[in-house]
Structure formats: C-alpha cells, structure tokens
Amino acid sequence: MNVSEFVTSIGDDLTSWRRRFHQFPELGWTEYETTYLIGSELEELGYELYLGKEALVTEERMGVPVEETLQSAETKARNQGVPEEWLEKMKGGHTGLVAKLDTGRPGKHIAIRFDIDALPIAENKEGLASHFPTKQGFQSHYPNVMHACGHDGHAAIGLGVATFLSAHQGALTGSFTLLFQPAEEGSRGAKSMVEKGWLDDADVFLSGHIGISPMQVGEVVASAKGFLATSKLDVTFTGRSAHAGVEPQEGKNALLAAAAASLHLHAIPRHSGGETRINVGTLHAGSGRNVIPDHAAMSLETRGETSELNQYMEDEAVRIIQSSALLHGVQAAIQIVGKGVEATDEPGWQEFLQEATAYNDRVVKVRGSLPLKASEDVAYMLNHVRERGGKATYFIFGTPLAAGHHHPLFDYDEKVLEVAVNIYASSILSLLLDEE
Amino acid sequence: MNVSEFVTSIGDDLTSWRRRFHQFPELGWTEYETTYLIGSELEELGYELYLGKEALVTEERMGVPVEETLQSAETKARNQGVPEEWLEKMKGGHTGLVAKLDTGRPGKHIAIRFDIDALPIAENKEGLASHFPTKQGFQSHYPNVMHACGHDGHAAIGLGVATFLSAHQGALTGSFTLLFQPAEEGSRGAKSMVEKGWLDDADVFLSGHIGISPMQVGEVVASAKGFLATSKLDVTFTGRSAHAGVEPQEGKNALLAAAAASLHLHAIPRHSGGETRINVGTLHAGSGRNVIPDHAAMSLETRGETSELNQYMEDEAVRIIQSSALLHGVQAAIQIVGKGVEATDEPGWQEFLQEATAYNDRVVKVRGSLPLKASEDVAYMLNHVRERGGKATYFIFGTPLAAGHHHPLFDYDEKVLEVAVNIYASSILSLLLDEE
Amino acid sequence: MNVSEFVTSIGDDLTSWRRRFHQFPELGWTEYETTYLIGSELEELGYELYLGKEALVTEERMGVPVEETLQSAETKARNQGVPEEWLEKMKGGHTGLVAKLDTGRPGKHIAIRFDIDALPIAENKEGLASHFPTKQGFQSHYPNVMHACGHDGHAAIGLGVATFLSAHQGALTGSFTLLFQPAEEGSRGAKSMVEKGWLDDADVFLSGHIGISPMQVGEVVASAKGFLATSKLDVTFTGRSAHAGVEPQEGKNALLAAAAASLHLHAIPRHSGGETRINVGTLHAGSGRNVIPDHAAMSLETRGETSELNQYMEDEAVRIIQSSALLHGVQAAIQIVGKGVEATDEPGWQEFLQEATAYNDRVVKVRGSLPLKASEDVAYMLNHVRERGGKATYFIFGTPLAAGHHHPLFDYDEKVLEVAVNIYASSILSLLLDEE
C-alpha cells in the first residue's frame, strides 16, 4: 500500500474540508456546526459515532459558557442547517464526538485525537490583500471568531486519517478510536473525554499540532515535550458604586481591587523548582468616569513546568486575589475555568518515526523532541495512556506561518495537511507491522 | 398674571415632552433627535433659532465622539424622521440650539440654560415592575442609553419656560436667550456656547437641576455653591503582545501599566488647600487570557474645589500616567476630553427668590445655598456672566428620587416639572419688576 | 502691677532656662532631667508638686518606649545628677509634673499647660555657622535628639509664668494648676493627665505654641482652631526569610507587604465630609541584600478634621495593613501608639485678649483664629474643660523661624519667650478682674 499516493488522491478533500471549517469557526463547547460536519462525513465512511453525553462526562467539562451563549449558538446552528436530532444530542454544550472503527481482527487499540475549536479573534481586520483566506474567499463568516490556531486543519487531517483507515480497513488489524475534541483552547475539554474511558485500554495514542516552531513543510517533530501545567481563572470583583465627586468614601472600588491583584499576581516569587508563569490577560472594570467602579472582571492563567509548580502558582494567585479584594472591601468570586497538566515526550519516538516514514517521500525530516513551553489540553490524554502502559506522542507538523498563532493574520501552507495525514498513516502502519 | 395657573394649564405638555425625551435618549454631541424635537416646538412658538455652528464654536467642543459614532447617530436620526436640512446643520456633532426672543422693549437680557443629553446607562435591566417609566411604557427605546440624570425633565422645563415667555410676550420687557446645551455630562459642551458670545451681555443667567439632594416637591435651593473644577482624561496604553507561556519577556504589558497608574493615581497626596478628587472610572485591557496585553484604555477624572486645586490633580495625574507607562515600557496617549471650572453661589439669591415666589402656591420652601460637591458644566456660564457684572444662579428643584442620579432605576416625581417652570417664570417676572 | 516690667526683669532667666533645656533634650516619656530641672525650680518658688503616678494615670499613657529604653534613659539621668528619690517617683516613664498654687482666696481655678518633650532629630548636622544654638554654644548634647519644635521655650515660659504667679501671689485670687506635660509629640501624654482629674473643675485653661505661622515677635493668635484628630500606628510585619537565589519561593516577604501597605494606604479614598490625612512616615525592612526580608516596621499616622473622619481613616488603614500582610502571607501586628482628638477655637477670645493686653507694650497685635491643620495633644485638654463649662484656648506666639518646625536648623527669636509670659500673665490678671 502506498500511503503517499493515497493521501495525494484526497488532497483536494483536505483543502476543501479545512476551508469549510475555517469559514464557520466556533468557540469551545459551541462547535455544533463543526461537530455535525465532521460527524456526517464519518457516518458516510462507516464509523460508529458517539455524540454528546456518550462522548464525554458532563461534569468534567470546564469553562462551559453561560446558558444564553449556548442557546444562541444552538439557534445559529439550527439556522445553518444542523438537524434537530443532532442538536438534541449536543444540547447544552455537549459538542465534539468520538468515532470508532473495529477491524474485527486482533491487534492494537490505536487512539487519535484532533481538536476542533476556534478562537475569539476577529480575522484579518485590516483586510490585507495578502491574507490567503481572504484572497481565496474562505475567511471567517462570523465576527470575532477565527480559526487562528490551525484547528481547522486538525479537523481536516482527522477526516483524512479517517478516510485512510476506512479505505484500508481490510488490511488493518485491531481497533481505532478517533476523538474529535471540543474546547481545547483554555484546557477545558480533554479531561471530560478521558474520564469517559476512551483511552483506558489504548495501546498507542497519537496527536499533533500544525506550526508552533519555524519549520518547512515536510519536517516533523516526533514527540514534543515541555507541556506546561496550567490553571485558567476567571475572577469577578463586586464592590459598591458611589458618585466620585459627592461621596467617594461610600464606594467600594472593584477596579482598584482588580488593579492591585494584577500587580501583586505578577510579583509571585519565582520558584527555584522550575519554570512558572502568570498572566492577567484581560481586565474590564467600571461603568462610568464619575462613578466609583463596583465591578471588575479579570481573566488570568498560571502555568508551571510541573503540576506542583502550577499548583504553587494557583495557590498564591487565589490568596492574592482574595487579599486584594479585602484591601478594598470588595467581594471576589474566583472560578477555575480550565486546568491542564504537564507532559513530556515519548522516549524513542524519533527513531520509530524515522523508520516509519523512511520510504514516505512527503516526510523530509524527522526531528527529535522540542520543548513546547506552552500548555496543551492533550497532556491529560498523553499522561493517561502512558500511566496505563501505552505509548503516546504529540507530533508537530512543520509549515511556514503567515503570522504567529492567535494572530488575526495567522495562516499556514495547506500542503501541511497532506504531510500530517502521511505521518499518521505511516505511523499506524508501522505500529501494526511491529506487532507481527 | 397668575404664573401658577398658567403653568398648571401646560402641565400635560410638560409630562408629554418629558416622556418623549425619555424614550429617545441621546448621548452628548449626538442629540440630533432631541435638538430637532426641541427646535420644532420653539419654531412654532415663534423663537428665532440658532443651530449647529451658529450656536457654538466647533473647536471649543470637548470629548466629541469619533466620526463613525457621529455618522451612525446621524443615520439613526434620519431614520427617526429628522429632516435632512436640520441634519445638515447639526452634522458632525453640532447639536443643541439657541433660541432668542426679543420683546422689542428695553429691559434686561435674561439668559436661561437647559441641558439635554443622556447617559450611557442601560435602563432598568431587572425590569422591576416598580420602575415608573417602564410601567407607563415610556422607557428608553435605545439600549445602553438612558436619561438617568433628569435632563429629559430639563428639556421639558425649557419648553415650558419658552411657552410661558411666548404666551406673555406682550407683558415682558428686554430680551431672552434660551440655551439648550448639548454634552453637559463630562463637562464638554458649555464652553463652546459661552465662546460663541451668547452670554457676553446677559444681565441675569438662570439654570438649575432636578433632584440632587433629598427634598420634597415644592422645595427649591435658590443658589447652589461648591461646584468642583474638573478635568476628564482618556488614556490609552499601547504595548506589545506576546505569548504568555512561550515568551513572556517579549511582552510590553499595557494592562499592568494601566493597573499601576490606577493605584498610583488614587494615591496623589491630599491637598491642604481644599477638596480634591480622583477617580479612574473605567479600565479595559487585554485581548486574551494567554496573551500579554498590548492595549489598555482608561477613563478618569480629577476634581478640585478650585481650578488651581484641580490643576494640581491633573498635573500629578499626567506625570503618574506617563511614569506608569515607562514602568512597563509602553506608550501612553492622554487626551483631555472635558474640563469644568469651579463656581459658587449668587449672594442674596435666597432673599430674592423668597420674595419672587412669595405668592406662588407651588413653591413651598426656598432654601439658601447647598454645596454641590460635584462638577457641572454650567459653571463656565455662571462665572462668565458674573465676571461681566451680571447675576447668575443655579437652582435645585426638590423631588423625591426613586434611585440616585446615574442609577438604572433613576426616576423623579413629574410634578417637579411644573414647580420648576413656576420658579423660572416667577423669577423672571420679579427681575423685570425690579427694573421698574 | 506692671506685667511687662516684671517680665523684662526675668528675661535673662527665661533665656537661660530655655538654653539649658535645649542642651539636654529628652524624648517623650524619658524627660527625667527636664522634669527634675523644672521641678526643682518650682519647689524653690513654693509650689506644691505632683510627680510620677501622682501626676498621671499610668494606663492612659500611649506610646511608652520599651523597658530597656526607659532604663537607659534613667541611667543617663542618674549620671546627669538627677537625685535617686526623684528617679524613683518617675521610674518607668512617669515623667512630667503638676504644680499647684492656691491663693487661699476664693476665685477662679486657672490651669495652664506647657509641653516639654523633644524630637528624634539630629541637630544641625552640617554645622552651619548660622545656627544660633551652635554659635552660642547651647546646641544639643545628645545625638539624634533635639528641641526642634520649641518645647524648650514652652518649658521656660512655664517657669516664667510660675515665677510671675509666685511673685504676685498676694494680689491674686483663686488657684492655679500648672501642667508640665510629657510626650506631646505623637499625641501620647495629654490624656493621662486629663484622666487624673486635674482639669475637672478648671474654669479657664490656657496653653499655646511658639511659631507655627509666619508672624513677628509681639503678634499673637488668640485662639487656634482646626486641630486635626489623629491616630498614630506602629506596624510590624513578620514573614519568613529564605535565600533569594536558592529558594525564593520559601520566603514570606515582609518588605513587600509593607511596601504594598504603604501604597494602598495612601490611596484611601478622600472623604467628602472634611479633611483627612495619611502618612507612612518611616519604613525599615530586611536584613541583607540576598535574603527574602522577614521583617518590616512601619510608623504611620492618620488624621481627620473630626474624630469620625479620623476613625474612618484608621479603620481603612487597619484593614489595608491586614490585607497587605495577607497578600504576602505574613503576619501584621498593629499598635496604636498615640491618639489625638480634634478641637476648635474659643469664641470671643480675640476680643478678650485684645482687652487684656491693651496696655501691654510687648503685645503688638492680637489676631483672631488660625487653622492649625495639624494635631496637638492639647486638644484633649481643651475639649475636657469646655465640656465642663470652662473656657479654653491655645495661643500662637509669633516669632520668625530660622527653619520649619521639626527641621534640624529650627530656631526662633528668644524674645518671644518674654512676649508669651506677658500674654499669659495679662490674661490671668484680666480673668481675675472679670470676676470682680
């Protein structure tokens, strides 16, 4: 079987899928259209689908939007043609799906994860002629939502891998579980799929990301390391408003509490045990110039090279937030809306992938490990599989980038989609061969 | 002439005008509909109207919204039926108007000012059944804009006073100038009317406000004092974004600059020379949780018992804002978007008003001076008239309040409208009599 | 009786007393030598003396130094020749004294207060030739202690007044109580004398201060007003030290807690009810550059135009200090070491003093009230007497100043001493005459 030729034959599909996802981006836990698009393709390919509460544990989801946001997204999806029976299953932020393919023959259980959510970013505001999606007419249809982290490509790659597996089903052994994960951004969704048990008996777990580090199309990192553990916190401060001229002493200043918290959070002592991070990413406070601000909202995150280090940061952060509220006599409500764990690379995977792709002409260079220095929700999955004796890796697929991740002009070379499918497919074939 | 009876006869008009203004509130410099409603009534009453650049000096306006806000407001006004010729004159934020009535007989020049703008407040969100405008069906038609400071009533009172003057024109002497001032909130509009010269030869200047202090309908403060001088500043901080996990050191944190500025601004030393105030009313910063924030916007105000004290506060504020930017290596842009001066009461006005309303059964109690401890754009006008030898006062018309000024449930007893017109009318008559 | 001539006759004594006090300045509650010098003079003049626990209520003293400071001061006093029996009575910070003179004739009870403590300031470090005490050879013998607020003069004036009363005893009526009050600085001593009951039946209470405002010798303010209520707080923060390189996360940073408290204290909202003040006057923290600081000490004060306003400031301060400790996980210990109340002027006193000094050639101008805008421990006494129906005033004796109060080069024109005695003496005579 020539993997590379097969993937080339579905190249147009990959591009077309990617562009469709790019046009209709959806934020975490509202991927109603996206899930439907993926699911209907997989259904045709003969996969057994698990949707909604069959796919994930409701209570383990983190950072689910408020009810009215969910309802408005569901209405929008309905208007976009998502069938009622699908919506019924996904209702209330139960997006994403799991697809299973069982060859009926004994063999490895291989699980693969693709993340599918978009970001709250307005695409390409300046209308630069150079932005490829705009030039090609597939830019985001939705204001302030954009696939600016390549998950449109990840979803397309997932469909490509699914097509490959389905087409070569007769020649494969064991079983395959494809996880199309919602709400990766903010480390909110992986745990709810893990806790559903999909990976409990996985022998091998594959996953990956487009871009990240400057590489050419055809280059691949076999196994990333340095996933930082992370906590995502939303904080609201509630004080008491007062006329700033007439009776300033009657106010309880929520803006100042948030400002104090911001400064003091960034001064959490460095930790000699390893890398830590803190960022107050957004702060919105006050209602009018001449009113003592009675509310403030803040979103922040902590990170650590290990979960212990991240917990140190989170604990410090919580105390500082509460103390800052006390400083100004206001109330602070803290919500943990995301939490990610640390992870590292799979030993020996560079050698494995070099062998697996030795004869694949689309893979030109296999690199060893690369430190991510960021957080990725997939870490829950990597660790879960390894703890049970399985192997687990996170590829990085090389591509030039038009602009950095999370940037309004983010874009990549679509040729990376084919390369990524080649890498998944060659790895799978090699894993099955190992077995024999 | 029985003032009280006449005013009673236009009581329904007052209520009806007030409610119309309340339903279609407009922010400072976008009072297109409001100006048209007022102007067309005055035209019918026979006043000579001065609109747009005839009414105010373009360059002396402060805190004019950006062009696209103005255009969108003009489009809305057009859709609401404001005629093109009116819009043409008011274009680009030239709202408000001046109406003149000359009796042809020698006598005093009396000028009266009414402010007409609304506030960026969402009315009565909770839909409390008790909110009178909602119960009566005249709540704001526009989201996030509300007459929460009584200027709807001030505009109605203005029309009432205009009706009175017009009706009794034959019995009056001298001339009358009615200023329907835009953009009082934020101390942005008075100066542009003053500089046009309307008050240069005014013998008496009258103005006033509904509510303020707990009083019954029928009570009035003859002349408020303690107007604080004020400056309104808009600040934007521009830094550099960076991924908070991957390379925090590359960021230039605008959020932290704004937070630092907020704290340090509130710590400007107290001044032994008199009262001062500082308030950072709003702060909006950052774009995403995991991005070092590259922008922050802050609105603030300073106040002082005198202009010197306010200037001390403003100077300190500017230095602190710039230093806070420097602390984080970001840029700060500071814009003065409003500036008000201090003012005090008119001596002897309590006695004057007591006499003037001695036989007016709607005025039950005339109080002396009351310290405002707030800023009011009218201070420019009060001072201007007094500097030229005229007399100038600022009434406070008593009414119970459903909630404080600038509150989403703000409301007052509509009976105060009639009382206010009585006070203006009786004062005018008494002033003319003095003459004789 | 010619007051002015008599005072001129003791002019050399006044200068000589003042210089002796200036050479041996002592801080609050350690005025052992000073008390002895005063007491032995008064004994000779025939006064009945009350020392130590006879003069004040032990428990009502505030801000008494630690035992070892007291002991070291007592040892120093012993070496300077203060007799053992005196030391025994004053032991443990029971300094100051009360002297009584009863004429045996019915009449008013007049009480007068003189404060006697010095400041922790190093005199005239730069050795400027222009500093009068240095030039005349009577500069402070003690390092870091200086009479830089004129209490050396106050004590001398007290002896002058005592001499006057003693000399004219036969011509006077009623009784006299002279309070030589310790620990005025920091508002620490007055209450302990008041609570002993000395003023309970005083008909008139006199007190005063040299300098304060720019005036010539011979000018006097009849009755100062605007005494600010005040609280004096000492705070210590205790954290945990750690090596700043090896394990910064193990530290609990007391320096940062104190720094945070300092900033946030100065940002306590201004109060529309009247003047308030806050000052963190000293901050000492840390032991070494490379150690996370585990201790910090801070001295601060709040003030208010009224006791309510000061209490608002104190309450805010306490919460902020505790919150700042919590911010850094350290402990804060707060001690109130001084507390003063507000006070105002005695009505009608300008007229009284003008009459009383009408024929006194040393008093050239009697001014009315002057706002102090500072705190003075005497306020307890003024209020106590007035509450019981007595009259009470606080004079300000005009003199040019070489440098401001509390400055290392502070000095005044010694001629003010005679003027002050004249004012006290003339007032007393006039008070007695009133009676007749």
Next chain:
Amino acid sequence: MNVSEFVTSIGDDLTSWRRRFHQFPELGWTEYETTYLIGSELEELGYELYLGKEALVTEERMGVPVEETLQSAETKARNQGVPEEWLEKMKGGHTGLVAKLDTGRPGKHIAIRFDIDALPIAENKEGLASHFPTKQGFQSHYPNVMHACGHDGHAAIGLGVATFLSAHQGALTGSFTLLFQPAEEGSRGAKSMVEKGWLDDADVFLSGHIGISPMQVGEVVASAKGFLATSKLDVTFTGRSAHAGVEPQEGKNALLAAAAASLHLHAIPRHSGGETRINVGTLHAGSGRNVIPDHAAMSLETRGETSELNQYMEDEAVRIIQSSALLHGVQAAIQIVGKGVEATDEPGWQEFLQEATAYNDRVVKVRGSLPLKASEDVAYMLNHVRERGGKATYFIFGTPLAAGHHHPLFDYDEKVLEVAVNIYASSILSLLLDEE
C-alpha cells in the same frame, strides 16, 4: 607521602586558626586583621607575599565602603596590633593578599583561592547554649559581624594547604599561587584580583566551599555548576519633606517611590530563556511619622542563569527604579555595587577526583556536579582560567550544618577542615603526577 597523616598532624592548627578568624570577623574590604593574621603565617612559611595594590587593581574593586568606614576599621586594626607598615599597604580598602611559592622545577602553575570576609550578622543573639562557638568561647568579638558563611574555615584551610605545600616543597614541581580574596560577599572582590593577572597563565585553578548542601563530613562535590550571574544595586531616592498634616501636597515622597519600585521590581516578567531572580533585600525610608519622607535607601540584587538573563533583569530593574522615582517626582541614584558572572562545572572532574582521592581515607564519597543556584564571586576566576585553556573547579566540602548559611546560628563540624585540606592536597599531587 601520606597526605592524610600529614593533615591529621596539623589538625589542631586548623581548628585554632579557624577559631581565631571566627573571633575577629571583618566585612569585605576591611579584612585588615584577617589579612595580617594570614600574611604573617605565610611569611613564616616562606611564601612571597603581595599585599594591597600589588595584589589587586584598585579600580576593579566593587562596593568599597565609604572612607569613614574604612578609616574606622583601620583604627580598630591598629588597636588590635596590626603593624603600621602592613596597614600602610592595605590602606583604603586594599585587603586580601596573594602568596606565591615557586618550586624552581618546571611544571604546572596551580592557583587556589580562599575567601576571607565575614557578614553583617549579629551572632547567636539568643545566647543559645547549643551554639558551639559560644560554648567553646570563640564567638565573634564584634557586634553585628559574624563568620556565618564559613569563610573563617576557608581561610584556615588556606593556611593548611599552604603549610602542606611548604612542607613538601622539595617533592613538588611547578609553581603555586594562593589567592586570599577579600569581599566575596556581594560579588565584589574577585574581578580586582583577576584583572591583576594572577590567573592569566594558570593551568589549574582550585577553589571550594564548606557546607551548601546536606552532606556528611568526608563527602565532596567534585565540581559545582549553576553559578548564577548577578548584579548588586544600591539605590537612594531623594525627595522633599513636608509636614504631613499641614501641607502634604508639598512633599515629594521618597518612601512611596521606593515602595512602588519594590513591588514593580518583583513583577519583572519571567524569562523563558532560563532562571532569573530579583530581591529587594533592604529598604530604609523616612525620618519621622509626621513628615513626608524625603529619602529612602534600598539594596537589591538581580540574578540570571546566564549573564544575558541577568542583564535583562538589571536593565528592567534600572528602568523600573527610574520610573518609580518619576511617579513621585523624586530623584533616584543607582549604584552597581557588585556584579558576578555565571559559571558551570569542569567536565570530567568527578572521575579525576575519585582517582586522586582513591587512597585517601578521609574522603569517603566523591559526588559529581551539583547546581548551586546562587552566585559566587569565584565565577570570574573559573571562567578566566578556562577561557585561557586551563582547568578550573569549585569543590563543595560536606559537613552537617547547625543552621543555614547567613543564619545567626550557622556552624559546621570542624572536621571538615581536615577533609578539605586532604582534597586540595590529594588533587595537587594527582595533578603533578598526571604531568609525568
């Protein structure tokens, strides 16, 4: 030659030297007595001595105390019996010395460094019976100065090594340079010796430290790594004082500038390039509770895993300090009083030392590298030698510690002195053998 037996024979000398140094501790650049004690021993042993400006480059010294501190230390040394000719050479903070021994036979040039300064710490305040130096009667004679980092032992070890070399001179080859370095604490002295050229042609450089990590006597780390680059900054803020009650607005608050700087310094963004540190170790500000503080002094340090990282921290720190001064309108003066570079371990040294001490019964375990995570002035020397092709190591000599380094109860097992001399001597012999 049996190294171990020889060292045992001088064991009492080692203890006696150490205790003498411990009794008379001296801070950096004032080691007058210490240098004399060392020098006179070395003179007797026949070393060629280089003192004062012969030993170091005046201008390359960092953090030299002010003239009056130096003079007072010289006076003290004179009183303690240091001869005038020695004092003359060391005058003005030219302490420390270099001793040379040339065997006259060709061979390696081996340089060894011992640091000799003490710390500004008060020894054993609580007088705990358990503190060994107190129990044995050799505690510090000087208040607030203590050998709390083992440099008393280092100096004794230096004399032990010198004795060994001198005694075995006939059996050795090449030449030896012993550097008794002043002012190691604060990274202030090494550079001035390096720049004098002592190490320019060194083939091997040896150095070491007692304690650091929990190990038994007999254990040794062959070569420490992870020396952090560091900068030591002294900052003074100068503002303007004012009476905090009367005219707070006239002050320029140096205390608040220092407090703001402290907070903002600790919030310098973490750097993804490696470890960084910041510590404001001491802060002293203000003169009196009721005076706006016009001065503040702050000592701080930055560190970085590399010099680039430390420079990032230093640059940020300087900008933040200057901005904080600007915030409060005060002046900041920044002085770099110490600077250390990063360094790492010598490869292969564990194997070398294992062989070298294989037959030495006092060395029970040779460990490999250990990360110091602290700064040590010796890094200049290690790097200088390696850059010229030499080998250079920094041993860590195991010993239990009574309390951590820089603690008032710091102490170690004196048996470590003999072990350390064994390690130096065995290493030297082995190095010479290598040659043959």
